[in-house]
Amino acid sequence: MGKILVHVGSQGGEAKRSSLEVLSHVSRKIAGSDDVVVACVFDVNPGRLEQTIGEYGADDILMYMDPAYESHLNGVLAAGLEDAIRATAPSLVVFASSESVKDILGAIAVNTGAAVLPDVVSFSAGSGFVEAVRPVMAAKSLARVRAEGELIFVSVRSGSVEAIKNPKNPGTTTFEAPIKPADLKQQLKEIIKAADETVDLSEARVVVAAGRGVKDEVGKRLVEELAGLFGGGIGASRAVVETDLFPATAQIGQTGKVVSPDLYFALGISGAIQHVAGMSNSRMIVAINKDADAPIFEYADYGIVGDLYTVVPLLIEEIKRHK
Amino acid sequence: MKFLVCIKQVPDVSGNVNSGRMVLNAYDASAVEAALVLTEGTDSEIHLVLIGPDSAKETIRKALAMGASSAVHFVSAESDSMDSGSIAAQLASYCAEIQFDIVLCGKQSQDTDAGLTGGMLAAHLKLPYATNAVGLAYQDSYDGIVVTRQGDSGQEILQLPLPCLVTCSNDMNNPRIPSLKGIMQAKKKSIDARQFENNSLSSTRILNYEQPAAREPARMLEGETEEKVTALVLALVQESGIF
Numbered sequence A: 001m002g003k004i005l006v007h008v009g010s011q012g013g014e015a016k017r018s019s020l021e022v023l024s025h026v027s028r029k030i031a032g033s034d035d036v037v038v039a040c041v042f043d044v045n046p047g048r049l050e051q052t053i054g055e056y057g058a059d060d061i062l063m064y065m066d067p068a069y070e071s072h073l074n075g076v077l078a079a080g081l082e083d084a085i086r087a088t089a090p091s092l093v094v095f096a097s098s099e100s101v102k103d104i105l106g107a108i109a110v111n112t113g114a115a116v117l118p119d120v121v122s123f124s125a126g127s128g129f130v131e132a133v134r135p136v137m138a139a140k141s142l143a144r145v146r147a148e149g150e151l152i153f154v155s156v157r158s159g160s161v162e163a164i165k166n167p168k169n170p171g172t173t174t175f176e177a178p179i180k181p182a183d184l185k186q187q188l189k190e191i192i193k194a195a196d197e198t199v200d201l202s203e204a205r206v207v208v209a210a211g212r213g214v215k216d217e218v219g220k221r222l223v224e225e226l227a228g229l230f231g232g233g234i235g236a237s238r239a240v241v242e243t244d245l246f247p248a249t250a251q252i253g254q255t256g257k258v259v260s261p262d263l264y265f266a267l268g269i270s271g272a273i274q275h276v277a278g279m280s281n282s283r284m285i286v287a288i289n290k291d292a293d294a295p296i297f298e299y300a301d302y303g304i305v306g307d308l309y310t311v312v313p314l315l316i317e318e319i320k321r322h323k
Numbered sequence B: 001m002k003f004l005v006c007i008k009q010v011p012d013v014s015g016n017v018n019s020g021r022m023v024l025n026a027y028d029a030s031a032v033e034a035a036l037v038l039t040e041g042t043d044s045e046i047h048l049v050l051i052g053p054d055s056a057k058e059t060i061r062k063a064l065a066m067g068a069s070s071a072v073h074f075v076s077a078e079s080d081s082m083d084s085g086s087i088a089a090q091l092a093s094y095c096a097e098i099q100f101d102i103v104l105c106g107k108q109s110q111d112t113d114a115g116l117t118g119g120m121l122a123a124h125l126k127l128p129y130a131t132n133a134v135g136l137a138y139q140d141s142y143d144g145i146v147v148t149r150q151g152d153s154g155q156e157i158l159q160l161p162l163p164c165l166v167t168c169s170n171d172m173n174n175p176r177i178p179s180l181k182g183i184m185q186a187k188k189k190s191i192d193a194r195q196f197e198n199n200s201l202s203s204t205r206i207l208n209y210e211q212p213a214a215r216e217p218a219r220m221l222e223g224e225t226e227e228k229v230t231a232l233v234l235a236l237v238q239e240s241g242i243f
């Protein structure tokens, strides 16, 4: 294959877990002995990036360090990636499937002439082709897909492959952003963060997700308290986001985010396939629902039939006793 | 103002996958709704484009019944084997022959969840674009639009000049159900049906479908609420690896 480029998503000088999964997997399972794994990362300051990226298996690092990467702007990231692709001339480029990556994947594929397999859960690569498995039909079915071409992009769903250390001593080259925000026709005006969004949902080890069964501020505080015990992220179903009790950024599912924590609590969530599409990659799933026939129990490892307003307070007390 | 909305017919995934019922892609329904809201009470035009088999005409009629003005239908029995790349190439060549100010796509196809076409089309047309929009409004001067998009952390508010392309999330709105009057009017609206040969080879293809591995059924915890909770926490302590 020659060179494999891995895009490492980061924020504030910290690599994202989903990207370390991808980097580790590529260096351990995809790259052959003659292949070179090049990581590229776009951030403001290097922070611990060089060290972390080396630990997870990169042979070379392209660091694009520039204030231009402070916030996500598709034209800026796309230009940086296209620059890294030109510089590396890889046959394969692998990404973690984050919102930022989804925003640019199609455009850079057209601009570089690449074939793309988005949002896969597993893949293998040969000379001039990649075969992969990706969930379709709101994850009801898995499609085995094949891409052919001299340049192939693959984006991987979080939680699909393992982040195991594979230390290397990479060489690092630093670049500026080839395109700055001021060069673009579009402008980023503002970023609105929900006040209660302290933990990055897609990175969280524990996610507590609320559904329409959470009806009011009292219920919301239970969700927050349970999540707080683990430093976990707060997720939500589409139905409860529509009530404005939780921010849209918390939505998990086909439209919302894909999460893959070690532990997922579904509180008052029925388990519609469009919700399950975003959380079935979780390692352990606990469902609390007052309806014994709720479909969520088909996906859960442990289930409690009951009113979340009585179960969750007891659960919080019991967990505290074990902490 | 002239809108072009790219719409797709997809299998209804909410029921049985094999029910065979075909629907307007939910994200495209939101794109049509967004265009309708922005053009309310103006003499703007909402033009639709769909690539699909003859039977996809009913999906075009549905979007026309919601209130879109006109449509072109590239009739192809093989559109299922076209990947996002070849769909985007075809849409781009159509865009080259028409006038538009704003192109709207869905953020993804409900059946394949690829989410590539919008960005690909924008790249072909060299348009500024935004994906995963949850809000859309004109700039005060009407020479651009303000897009609220769902990013990795938080919502990003972007200003785009015209012409531009936006891909829509179904979190943007609740698409209207066509009224009887809308349905009657749609019958009179023009659909420019064009037979079409797909010349661009798809660089990706589906080999086959598999069923996801069945999960073990949940262990349902029994007893009084206190007992259920105690049993659950015991299991969490032993198995979750986070205590």
Ligand SMILES: Cc1cc2nc3c(=O)[nH]c(=O)nc-3n(C[C@H](O)[C@H](O)[C@H](O)COP(=O)(O)OP(=O)(O)OC[C@H]3O[C@@H](n4cnc5c(N)ncnc54)[C@H](O)[C@@H]3O)c2cc1C
Residues within 6 Å of the ligand: A210, A211, A212, A213, A214, A236, A237, A238, A239, A240, A251, A252, A253, A254, A255, A256, A257, A267, A268, A269, A270, A271, A272, A273, A274, A275, A278, A288, A289, A290, A291, A294, A306, A307, A308, A309, B026, B027, B110, B170
């Ligand atoms: C194209 C498309 C994309 C979509 N994308 C998403 C997505 O990304 N994410 C998403 O979540 N949905 C998505 N949906 C919507 C999805 O189909 C469901 O409508 C939604 O997930 C339902 O949310 P819910 O489970 O919270 O609500 P409901 O289905 O109303 O379920 C509420 C549950 O709470 C239980 N309950 C009520 N009160 C209590 C109580 N006191 N204690 C315990 N349990 C209680 C009830 O028994 C019920 O099971 C999408 C739909 C479409 C068409």
Ligand SMILES: Nc1ncnc2c1ncn2[C@@H]1O[C@H](COP(=O)(O)O)[C@@H](O)[C@H]1O
Residues within 6 Å of the ligand: B005, B006, B007, B008, B009, B025, B027, B028, B049, B050, B051, B052, B079, B084, B087, B104, B105, B106, B107, B108, B109, B112, B113, B114, B115, B116, B117, B118
């Ligand atoms: N056959 C088609 N005809 C017209 N537009 C399409 C078609 N397929 C996809 N699109 C557009 O592209 C979006 C989905 O992109 P993707 O997920 O890449 O298939 C849809 O929401 C439509 O706006």
